[in-house]
Amino acid sequence: MLDFIESFSKAFFVQGRWKLYLEGLGNTIIIATIAAIIGVIVGVIFAMINYLKKKTGKLKFLSAIVNIYITIVRGTPVVLQLMILYFVVFASWDNGIMIGAITFGINSSAYVAEIIRAGFESVDDGQREAGRSLGLSTWQTMRKIIIPQALKNSLPPLFNEFITLIKETAIVGYVGIMDLGKVPGMIQSRTFEYLPPLIISAVIYLGLVMLLTLALRQIEKALSKSDRNGGKK
Amino acid sequence: MDNVIMQEKPILSVRNLQKKFGQNEVLKNISTDIYKGEKVVIVGASGSGKSTFLRCLNCLEDPTGGQIIFDDVDIADRRVNINVHRQNMGMVFQQFNLFNNKTVLENIMLAPYLIHGKKFKKERKSQNKADKKLLKEAREAGNLEKYQSILERISQRNRVSYRQICKEKAMELLRRIGLEDKAKAYPSTLSGGQKQRVAIVRALAMNPKVMLFDEPTSALDPEMVGEVLNLIKEVADEGMTMVIVTHEMGFAREVGTRVIFMDEGVIAEQGTPSEVFDTPKNPRTKQFLNAVL
Secondary structure, eight states: OHHHHHHHHHHHTGGGTHHHHHHHHHHHHHHHHHHHHHHHHHHHHHHHHHHHHHHHSOOHHHHHHHHHHHHHHHHSOHHHHHHIIIIIITTTOOOHHHHHHHHHHHHHHHHHHHHHHHHHHHSOHHHHHHHHHTTOOHHHHIIIIIHHHHHHHTHHHHHHHHHHHHHHGGGGGGGTOOOTTTHHHHHHHHHOOOHHHHHHHHHHHHHHHHHHHHHHHHHHHHHGGGSGGGGOO | OOHHHHHSOOSEEEEEEEEEETTEEEEEEEEEEEOTTOEEEEEOOTTSSHHHHHHHHTTSSOOSEEEEEETTEETTSTTSOHHHHHTTEEEEOTTOOOOTTSOHHHHHHHHHHHHHHHHHHHHHHHHHHHHHHHHHHHHHHTOHHHHHHHHHHHHHHHHSOHHHHHHHHHHHHHHHTTOGGGTTSOGGGSOHHHHHHHHHHHHHTTOOSEEEEESTTTTSOHHHHHHHHHHHHHHHHTTOEEEEEOSOHHHHHHHOSEEEEEETTEEEEEEOHHHHHHSOOSHHHHHHHHHHO
């Protein structure tokens, strides 16, 4: 038992190693947050292009490009995307964290686009027709009526995507970016004990995901006020 | 039909309207004129093209041929900015189509606020600018009385925002249908009849010249049909021009000034309600009326 405690303290407290976890956690949060922002903005725009093409028959060219992008990004491993961006596209840029964030932003945007597209399709067409029949423009109808409802409908899968994103960013360790998933390896190379740093890292991930789940659930609750009975089941 | 009305220019003129969905020809060269104050009721079997015809009138369905002249403009022409013309045509749907993410009050004020807000602010700005010039003149002339009256006028004008004006008007419409206590409720909490009445005043809030009704009572429980028909009748009695697609034959007879019977994409018969309902000439009309009455 004492051995156990000692090896954990070696993996966490000795030589201020907890600072490594903290730094890794910080990097993980930065990468995931920026990636989520890029993913949502690009994803919503792409989903909108596809929706408008379907409803109005315009934007055919843009929609084709969007679909090619989604196919390629979803059809190739994110590790390879990361290596291509890190070693080739941004080879002369030494900000690994930003490159990681951009990679995961691009990757996430393809998934978000599909999630939001489903959200758009779940909005009854009568909502759009009602907006247009009152004389609102396509954009006014989108902004005030369709997008809010589409986003609300896609919240649960969107939140799932965020949670996946946080864990998935551990891949950046492949190109030597120090995130929370990379820290155990660094500590192992000094203490030669494998289990404790892995467990500590896993617990931090778990705590982060649980916190996020809690927060997202609150947001979902707050947004369900237009449901029947104000969202109370 | 009144002869005096007939001599006026029609408010809505349909010329050789065609609509095809792929190979399926739904509307075949329909022509008709709708005059101010008319209540045109369109009846017919399902699949006769009556809903498609109505939806072509405000181009929710793009016509594949023909013209629709509204306000001297052919709105079937795709180069026309249809939004401007739709602002003058209210539409009420079978499925109500209230905006689910907006409260009842927001549903009613959304379109007037978004569409007329900019113009209103611009106008107010130019009025204020003109008044400020007058204010300066009065001050230079030393006319204190005039100075104060202009100052008062400016503050009076700027006291209420356009949002408040829209809100007040929306509340007035809600009071009219007795739903002012539902202003902050979301549509999902309303009954079908309440939803449809809100949908009607939402369309009225834009002060349209024509109201289009697409089977406004077909999705309602029987006990709620009456309240909706009463409201439509009230609006009709105020002189609104209306085109109504309905299966309520009693209502058609009561409110309609003209009945159009549609069959397989053409107008098979039209005339006053008593002409069409009591002495139908077309065998298809007779067949249809026998089936529904």
